[in-house]
Amino acid sequence: MNDTSFNSRDCGTCPIRHRAVCSRCEPDELEHLDDIKYYRTYEAGQPVIWAGDPMEFVASVVTGIATLSQTMEDGRTQMVGLLLPSDFIGRPGREHAPFDVVAVTDLTLCCFRKKPFEDLMGSTPSIGGRLLQMTLDELDSAREWMLVLGRKTAREKIASLVMIIARRDAALHKRLPKDGMEFDLPLTREAMADYLGLTLETVSRQISALKKSGVIQLQGKRQVHIPDLQRLVSETGDDVDGGHIF
Amino acid sequence: MNDTSFNSRDCGTCPIRHRAVCSRCEPDELEHLDDIKYYRTYEAGQPVIWAGDPMEFVASVVTGIATLSQTMEDGRTQMVGLLLPSDFIGRPGREHAPFDVVAVTDLTLCCFRKKPFEDLMGSTPSIGGRLLQMTLDELDSAREWMLVLGRKTAREKIASLVMIIARRDAALHKRLPKDGMEFDLPLTREAMADYLGLTLETVSRQISALKKSGVIQLQGKRQVHIPDLQRLVSETGDDVDGGHIF
DNA sequence: CGCGAATTTGACCCGGTTCAACTGCTGTGG
């Protein structure tokens, strides 16, 4: 319940202002959004929504990380989305949540009551347009993820995940990924396993293997150091050039 | 090059009029779309776009089936989209195609030149709104597909695919899937393997196994008969109730 | 210091891949 600065209701100082669903809004449009928004915080490990629950709001992730996942009756679970700051939760025009949303770290959401948000979207093209763009981007990354799940080996899966996190970390600091970069793996071994369609034991083994062959170096369990980015890319199995422009 | 009736440029008789990206358009809006549209046909097996190609158009599938897929350097390929009539190809605001698109059957597209389409989208909320809705639906099904790829056994994968095709076939005829229904598998064993992240041998074996245990019956290689739908659902590993409302 | 959770490591096993042979269908040409 520690209200940090971004909880000031001031969109001007919002850390996700330039990337979130509201990024194209003019000042007067922001005011309308402001009328229907409220912040909500969750502790690490807490559920945000269960699949099937009625959704009374949509939201942007302001700080922290959440996961979107599905679980079968027998307990097998597959992560289907990794929600980082500026990502959008929920969908206009649907009553019930299709997947579970869980806070992985402490989490702050900027929530909008669903009905008013839908109305506002109807009258504000800059919101709908931005949401379409974000959704198309997510669809593209979901499709890349499908290649990882369906066709890559365990080692390639781990290398791909490290690379994805490296890219996002670099983007967060507004620079390109480069040799020697360091960053944190924000997920437990089990969460990585759920992300990649593996068991946590396999994740652990492959991380050890990548460490032993010098592709990555570890400080502690979570801090990663990449001596040679090109080497890591080649371990992902992806085309060395094309595809990822940024 | 056999111009069938829907090639008459008449949106009034278009078979996908009620589901495609244009489904919310008013008559005057349709006229604007009409100005920038043209039909294109492809024979079964022909490529529509290669990943990385510049895209000069976006399009709706009118008749036939296409696949969206990714291939790694060593030839491993993963299907990431199955495009049926009314589905949309391409994305406004992107220059290059991210994935390969290939016609599986003979295919007719209703194409719109990209730039004019983007302009029209800016001035016609009913197009952007419908496209957002379609994209969100696709994202949801991509996420269900991720569970299939990441966590299901070969047998569950095959049962899931049969079920998906059964649902779509039923929806096409505007009714619910039911016991005793029959339909065609529109994909080769290899295409099913690419869809499910399996080898074609495993697909063949599991289809035989489902046939032997009476879950499905086959007339020829492609025609499927489902004696007991509930039995098939239970083979998919999915929750018997929740989830799929329609 | 000692507990519990996260992680690592080991040994064994199995589902799905790999490689290869075979079946059956369809179309083509002598």
Next chain:
DNA sequence: CCACAGCAGTTGAACCGGGTCAAATTCGCG
């Protein structure tokens, strides 16, 4: 009318990558 090539699909046998089960280790923390 048949021979035969070519392709989709089936089936078999051996192999192996990753899962499973179990135990050891590390780490954070009261």
